Amino acid sequence: MTQYLNLPSCLTAVCRSADAGKFKSTFVDALVVAVTFDLFGTLVAIDRPGDPAATVATALRDRGVTVPDGWSERYTEQHVEAPAGAEIPLPAHVAAALRAGGVDASASTVRRAVVAAFDPDVRTRPGADDALSAAAARGPVGLLSNCSVPELVPRTLIRSALDRETFDAIVTSVGCGWRKPHSRAFETVAGEVGVGADALVHVGDDEASDGGVEAVGGTFLDVADIGLETIADRLRAGDQPASLAEASPCR
Known part of the structure; x- marks a missing residue:
């Protein structure tokens, strides 16, 4: 997959409009935040086979x-x-x-x-598309999904209400060979969006797997604690990782 702008391994690098064209994302002058999202349980819900x-x-x-x-x-x-x-x-x-x-x-x-x-019926989670749009306004956006079934992630995206073109990178465990929380999963998607793994802000619903980003120095946003709507609001407000990760008092 195409390599994108090689941003420094920090979350406070400033990217001007001249750089923004190197990404699908729409950011212009905000402080860059590279955000990656889990798919199942975070952006979409699917009915898994009971047996x-x-x-x-x-x-x-x-x-x-x-x-x-x-x-x-x-x-x-x-x-x-x-x-x-x-x-x-x-x-x-x-x-x-x-x-x-x-x-x-x-x-x-x-x-x-x-x-x-594993052919899925897909439901897009409320606030998912808005969170992606807000992330794209701040910097590169990636998808990092644990999925051992070939074709399931692209099929899911096609059937969802999400705009696949929002993602600068789509990485699956079946594609890269490593499952979250292994560091190589996060390092792979970080390389695809052009930052160091310690520069990732990863949004997910499973601390045991998605929370592995913290072991490589990144920031984990748990949708169970914060919520996609709040994440979108904080990204648009220009929050940096420390404040992005604060749990919402209303959840």
Whole structure:
């Protein structure tokens, strides 16, 4: 993905109108703040399968794949070795689980089944589009999503009310190979929006994963404590990270 303006690793760099054209974002004279957003649970809500193993099994059978006995257990077992924090694409996991049960299926068939099993109904969260617009007025905007299902993030964005063009970078764990809270996930999206990881302000709904930005020196904004509407207001007011992260007394 395209590299953008190489801003210093700080949150108080001043970017003038001459620099703004290097980003999709609309900022002109405000102090630059690079904001990244989680997707699921933060900007959108989706209905996840209540029984993922059964849903995947149905999708496999629909494509002529024999599902081995004990599938529910096989689905939840580890079949692919990976470093701590690394993402294992779900199609690779499913294919390995099938092989463990003595079933071989083509990679393309397994991938299509997995994509179909997690085809989402999408609801855009109130205030999401406004928060993105406010962030774009302050600096580069990124999306950083933990998602092991190929195509799920782009499909979700297409079906949402969000303007995908607002994002200067879209990074998924299945694409970059690392899940939040691993530092390499945040470092990847930081590089894509042209700042150091310590310069990120990351908006999310899960402290255990999204809060990992703090380990690389960035700022975590928890939508459960602050809310998208408040985040938008504070960005437009020119707040810097310390005040952006203050919990709202009315939530």
